[in-house]
Amino acid sequence: MCRGDDVNCPDFEAHFRQFKEEINPGRRGFLGAGLMGAGTLAAAGATGGLSLVTPALAQTSAGNGPSTPSYHYLPANSDTVHWGYFSKTLKPQVEVDSGDIVTIETLTHHAGDDLERMVQGDEGAESVYLWTKDKKGVDRRGAGSTDPSVYKIGSGDGQGVHILTGPVYVRGAEPGDVLEVRILDCAPRPCANPEFTGKSFGSNAAAWWGYHYNDMLGGAKREVITIYEVDATGDKNWAEAVYNFKWVPQTDPFGVTHPTIDYPGVPVDHSLTSRNYDVLKGIRIPIRPHFGTLGVAPAEAEYVDSVPPSYTGGNVDNWRIGKGATMYYPVAVDGALLSVGDPHASQGDSELCGTAIECSLTGTFQLILHKKANLAGTPLEEMDHPMLETQTEWLVHGFSMPNYLDALGATAHADIYGKSSIDDAMRDAFRKMRKFLMTTKGLSEDEAHSLMSVGVDFGITQVVDGNWGVHAIVRKDLFSGRA
Structure with a gap:
């Protein structure tokens, strides 16, 4: 019998919710509606609205796994x-x-x-x-x-x-x-x-x-x-x-x-x-x-x-x-x-x-x-850092040292704690956001600089993790006037 572990079951969604409730009694309603069915999950995000994953890439990537998750x-x-x-x-x-x-x-x-x-x-x-x-x-x-x-x-x-x-x-x-x-x-x-x-x-x-x-x-x-x-x-x-x-x-x-x-x-x-x-x-x-x-x-x-x-x-x-x-x-x-x-x-x-x-x-x-072979010409091409996408925003994460392991070598674990700098993290976040706007949205460098100053929010992610972080947030609706 399916207990929420067989996505081929026609009642997968109901069984999944029941299973979650059994292992976590009190869970119901804590964060809103339960999970969507597996078929809906496969289509969510990537094909609807503005996303880093274009419909064409989503369709191509769907072939990297079985037809049913x-x-x-x-x-x-x-x-x-x-x-x-x-x-x-x-x-x-x-x-x-x-x-x-x-x-x-x-x-x-x-x-x-x-x-x-x-x-x-x-x-x-x-x-x-x-x-x-x-x-x-x-x-x-x-x-x-x-x-x-x-x-x-x-x-x-x-x-x-x-x-x-x-x-x-x-x-x-x-x-x-x-x-x-x-x-x-x-x-x-x-x-x-x-x-x-x-x-x-x-x-x-x-x-x-x-x-x-x-x-x-x-x-x-x-x-x-x-x-x-x-x-x-x-x-x-x-x-x-x-x-x-x-x-x-x-x-x-x-x-x-x-x-x-x-x-x-x-x-x-x-x-x-x-x-x-x-x-x-x-x-x-x-x-x-x-x-x-x-x-x-x-x-x-x-x-x-x-x-x-x-x-x-x-x-x-x-x-x-x-x-x-x-x-x-x-x-x-x-x-x-x-x-x-x-x-x-x-x-x-x-x-x-x-x-x-x-x-x-x-x-x-x-x-x-x-x-990698399918990323050319997409927003994910040359993605070399962690990036966050929500329904309404894109966020890049800048660090004091983007790849401290490579930059500092064998003593990286110890040395990074003395290299933290908000200035460096801010510069990394700025450079990543500039690249994002130019390569993904087709802006010129001058356009990107202006937009970052008037429409992008930079915030301090953390100042306690050895490699300090600054994030840059750009709202998707800034581009709603585009075709």
């Missing part, structure tokens, strides 16, 4: 996640064809801040966060060494922090191709602790890597974590603070003491903290569920720190990368190797204090492969 489900557990890094060496967790639909569970790497609310009772999260004096559910956390004689604070040394589910191998994907990732759904992962039924929770850490940290009033530095509550039933579309606490040194189960938030997943012992429940009273934060880290594997190194974003995407941290958006990524390795994580319930542009509301989510994606 398949459905896949990838849960998050200790066997399916990699913590703190992208890698072209990873074994795929699932293989898909172009056009296939895959639902992927993602876990926040900050769940250790409140195990009771974000881990307890959740079998997948418990397997990932398992840490006793004898064992860790996921030992390596970061792109650093796994040799106990080399690492200082734990395997991987925290050189990268995000829990990433995957990778997903896209059959036929090769370097030079472009992978289109349509985000069909994005929903909070309900708390599995019966004490908090119908709720989800997230953590916001105002941490040492935050932009604010060296500018504290009075000069006293501190790391403060705020726990937020999200309504998973759909009755409320906002988050509210539950409590905050100041980080105090924590000793992990292996006996290593962490005076600061220097290693992901350290379980916080709240008998050592002082929780303040009188915080942000009466303030409602609009929910904008999205994936902070989504991208394909780079080719330049075997293990790549998950924190700095780059030309293959990764930790872009743009709150617009949520339901209804489409991302385009240049494929750098065979199979593309797409991974997703760093789920957020909400974030502001800049992610100023270091994190968003870090909250576990489940997303559903459709993956479309566009072959």
Whole structure:
């Protein structure tokens, strides 16, 4: 019997919705209507209205996969996640064809801040966060060494922090191709602790890597974590603070003491903290569920720190990368190797204090492969950076260093953190938007400069990820007067 996993079933859509409700009771209505049928998905976006994928390219790319897409489900557990890094060496967790639909569970790497609310009772999260004096559910956390004689604070040394589910191998994907990732759904992962039924929770850490940290009033530095509550039933579309606490040194189960938030997943012992429940009273934060880290594997190194974003995407941290958006990524390795994580319930542009509301989510994606041979003369030709498309806008992402891995070589992981510059990120975003307007919209350089000044919005994506980001937004309706 189809349980939402057979797109050939005539009742696929109904069975899919029922399956989603079974695994996520309280999900109904949270973000509006349910998923469209598979046939509708294949036609959505690419053929309607202004899109980077022209109708001709959409028709050609449809031949890169089977006529009817398949459905896949990838849960998050200790066997399916990699913590703190992208890698072209990873074994795929699932293989898909172009056009296939895959639902992927993602876990926040900050769940250790409140195990009771974000881990307890959740079998997948418990397997990932398992840490006793004898064992860790996921030992390596970061792109650093796994040799106990080399690492200082734990395997991987925290050189990268995000829990990433995957990778997903896209059959036929090769370097030079472009992978289109349509985000069909994005929903909070309900708390599995019966004490908090119908709720989800997230953590916001105002941490040492935050932009604010060296500018504290009075000069006293501190790391403060705020726990937020999200309504998973759909009755409320906002988050509210539950409590905050100041980080105090924590000793992990292996006996290593962490005076600061220097290693992901350290379980916080709240008998050592002082929780303040009188915080942000009466303030409602609009929910904008999205994936902070989504991208394909780079080719330049075997293990790549998950924190700095780059030309293959990764930790872009743009709150617009949520339901209804489409991302385009240049494929750098065979199979593309797409991974997703760093789920957020909400974030502001800049992610100023270091994190968003870090909250576990489940997303559903459709993956479309566009072959290099078919890109000539299309807007995707020479696509060498991550690009975001919504129903109404196009966004390019500029970074302090567009491809820091190539530019900095063997020491890129360490050196990029000293190279961040808003000036450089702004210049990269400006150059990418200029190229987009000239090559995709046929503007002259002078026309592009004028339009960017009067009709394009530049914003600070983030100033906390080692490779800082600036995005440029151009509305599609600016071109509505054209034939």
